[in-house]
Amino acid sequence: xxxxxxxxxxxxxxxxxxxxxxxxxxxxxxxxxxxxxxxxxxxxxxxxxxxxxxxxxxxxxxxxxxxxxxxxxxxxxxxxxxxxxxxxxxxxxxxxxxxxxxxxxxxxxxxxxxxxxxxxxxxxxxxxxxxxxxxxxxxxxxxxxxxxxxxxxxxxxxxxxxxxxxxxxxxxxxxxxxxxxxxxxxxxxxxxxxxxxxxxxxxxxxxxxxxxxxxxxxxxxxxxxxxxxxxxxxxxxxxxxxxxxxxxxxxxxxxxxxxxxxxxxxxxxxxxxxxxxxxxxxxxxxxxxxxxxxxxxxxxxxxxxxxxxxxxxxxxxxxxxxxxxxxxxxxxxxxxxxxxxxxxxxxxxxxxxxxxxxxxxxxxxxxxxxxxxxxxxxxxxxxxxxxxxxxxxxxxxxxxxxxxxxxxxxxxxxxxxxxxxxxxxxxxxxxxxxxxxxxxxxxxxxxxxxxxxxxxxxxxxxxxxxxxxxxxxxxxxxxxxxxxxxxxxxxxxxxxxxxxxxxxxxxxxxxxxxxxxxxxxxx
Numbered sequence: 001x002x003x004x005x006x007x008x009x010x011x012x013x014x015x016x017x018x019x020x021x022x023x024x025x026x027x028x029x030x031x032x033x034x035x036x037x038x039x040x041x042x043x044x045x046x047x048x049x050x051x052x053x054x055x056x057x058x059x060x061x062x063x064x065x066x067x068x069x070x071x072x073x074x075x076x077x078x079x080x081x082x083x084x085x086x087x088x089x090x091x092x093x094x095x096x097x098x099x100x101x102x103x104x105x106x107x108x109x110x111x112x113x114x115x116x117x118x119x120x121x122x123x124x125x126x127x128x129x130x131x132x133x134x135x136x137x138x139x140x141x142x143x144x145x146x147x148x149x150x151x152x153x154x155x156x157x158x159x160x161x162x163x164x165x166x167x168x169x170x171x172x173x174x175x176x177x178x179x180x181x182x183x184x185x186x187x188x189x190x191x192x193x194x195x196x197x198x199x200x201x202x203x204x205x206x207x208x209x210x211x212x213x214x215x216x217x218x219x220x221x222x223x224x225x226x227x228x229x230x231x232x233x234x235x236x237x238x239x240x241x242x243x244x245x246x247x248x249x250x251x252x253x254x255x256x257x258x259x260x261x262x263x264x265x266x267x268x269x270x271x272x273x274x275x276x277x278x279x280x281x282x283x284x285x286x287x288x289x290x291x292x293x294x295x296x297x298x299x300x301x302x303x304x305x306x307x308x309x310x311x312x313x314x315x316x317x318x319x320x321x322x323x324x325x326x327x328x329x330x331x332x333x334x335x336x337x338x339x340x341x342x343x344x345x346x347x348x349x350x351x352x353x354x355x356x357x358x359x360x361x362x363x364x365x366x367x368x369x370x371x372x373x374x375x376x377x378x379x380x381x382x383x384x385x386x387x388x389x390x391x392x393x394x395x396x397x398x399x400x401x402x403x404x405x406x407x408x409x410x411x412x413x414x415x416x417x418x419x420x421x422x423x424x425x426x427x428x429x430x431x432x433x434x435x436x437x438x439x440x441x442x443x444x445x446x447x448x449x450x451x452x453x454x455x456x457x458x459x460x461x462x463x464x465x466x467x468x469x470x471x472x473x474x475x476x477x478x479x480x481x482x483x484x485x486x487x488x489x490x491x492x493x494x495x496x497x498x499x500x501x502x503x504x505x506x507x508x509x510x511x512x513x514x515x516x517x518x519x520x521x522x523x
Contacts, residue, residue, distance in 0.1 A: 030462030076346030113390030115368035148325035155333025203327035243423035323480030
């Protein structure tokens with residue numbers, strides 16, 4: 001007998017058409033009337049930032065507290081799958097995909113530009129001094145650290161639990177069933193899934209937009225390629241083509257291989273900078289930065305700057321990052337669930353919180369301290385570029401090292417892998433969210449993956465035409481507000497389901513223990 005091939009999942013036409021219409025409509029509007037689109041988006045983001053800034057800060061703190069509770073409580077013992085299940089991927093492959101899915105080429109962008117920007121103009125206090133240099137790395141680690149990964153852990157853990165423990169389809173609506181019951185099969189479920197698709201597309205588009213301008217500058221340095229709209233279009237088309245080829249081959253082949261190659265290339269690049277740069281300063285900075293981050297994290301988590309009110313700074317940094325992480329949460333969460341079947345909830349949370357952050361800390365501390373070394377040494381031209389044209393800062397830093405041309409080629413390759421990995425895993429997840437998945441081992445159809453690759457590329461192009469990276473950041477800040485409500489609902493539903501599951505497990509253990517004692521009792 002031959003194994004039967006499962007049918008291709010059905011398309012959820014309500015979710016697909018409603019989300020696609022909104023995304024493509026916005027993209028076309030941005031391309032046709034960029035001035036008007038820019039004005040409207042700017043007004044909306046000012047309104048959101050002024051009225052919901054505190055809400056974003058509070059939401060981040062609540063998520064971190066919830067994940068810490070799951071990690072430390074007995075609920076962490078629950079397995080994300082049947083009791084006899086085993087992880088499908090080895091530790092190296094799993095951690096590589098954790099890193100590549102949750103972090104894109106934007107890390108190359110911010111790991112250099114943000115420390116320099118925070119050193120020159122911190123949210124409070126004076127810049128251009130030793131304290132500002134120390135806190136510049138801390139702020140960057142904070143924005144890329146446990147807060148965002150806690151959001152991923154909530155969504156990923158919930159996806160994996162309901163799919164592999166309860167046999168529910170891989171969709172946001174499945175996570176809401178303990179709250180809304182059968183209503184998740186109707187308009188409630190469709191609305192939630194549509195909101196998840198919108199947040200995912202905007203989050204990915206922001207990362208891809210950053211990647212486009214950064215890769216364009218790297219090509220300009222090496223080959224003199226013009227940094228213009230035509231180059232952006234070619235790079236977006238290339239990402240769509242490569243993402244389509246990778247995502248069509250599935251998680252086990254394309255995305256897995258890209259993630260592994262991605263991590264190895266990044267390590268080569270970081271080792272080059274560490275060995276040929278100011279190694280002692282970087283290593284001393286690593287120890288100091290980690291200590292400063294750990295000691296300051298609790299106070300930073302609830303910092304709203306109520307009296308200082310650096311509103312422009314908050315909007316450009318903390319609020320943007322929290323909105324970005326929220327927008328990415330369904331995308332990365334579903335992907336993390338897809339690769340984490342068979343692990344306990346505690347193992348999953350520890351892996352998601354710790355392993356990617358170790359990679360991020362290496363990236364930020366090695367590159368960030370190297371950039372600060374240049375600025376403190378008097379290279380203010382580099383500092384001004386890092387703030388005014390942040391997409392250039394990363395490659396301008398690498399140009400300072402021996403063998404710069406080769407190093408930049410390695411960095412371009414690493415950036416392209418990060419770029420494509422975000423695009424292909426995003427297309428896979430979007431196809432799944434806009435399908436009716438019955439078999440939890442299935443993903444959305446290949447045609448849908450191709451469609452979402454193209455749609456995301458088109459939105460990226462539209463936002464770049466409107467106003468470049470700032471517009472993409474603003475759009476993300478707006479879309480994060482409605483999806484944050486979904487995040488609260490997921491936490492409540494997940495907690496309720498875990499409590500019930502934990503109680504059932506304890507009852508079964510108690511019964512089995514009692515039966516064993518009865519069998520062994522003297523007659």
